[in-house]
Amino acid sequence: MKRKPPPSPFEAQRKAAQRAALNALKRARRSAEKAGVSLSDWEGEFLDSVGERVKTHGRAFADPEKGAPGQALSAMQGRKLKEITAKAKGEEPKRRWGRKTPD
Secondary structure, three states: OOOOOOHHHHHHHHHHHHHHHHHHHHHHHHHHHOOOOOOOHHHHHHHHHHHHHHHHOOOOOOOOHHHHOOOOOOOOHHHHHHHHHHHHOOOOOOOOOOOOOOO
16 A cells, blocks of 8 residues: 655645634624624625635635735735724724725
8 A cells, every 4th residue: 555645835824724714704704793794795605705716716816916925815814804803802993005985
C-alpha cells in the first residue's frame, strides 16, 4: 500500500485560510441571528454566495490582483464581512475617510 505524500506547506496554509473564512462567515450569520439583527437581502446573499464559492473553489475571488495568493477572501470581501459582523454586534460602522455622518 502506497502512502500519500504529506501536503505541501502552501496547501496546508490554503486549507487553513479556507476553514477560517468559512468559520467567519458562519460566525457573522449566527451572531446576527442571536442578536436579532435583521441583515439586508444583499448581506444575506453575500454571506451565502461567498460561502458557496469558498466551499466549491477554495476561494471567493478569481482575480489574483484582488487578494493574497493563499487567502480565501479578497480584501474587499474581508472588509464587508467585518462590517456585517460589526452590524450584528450592534456596533456603529466605522467612518470611512472622506465621508461625514450627520451628528
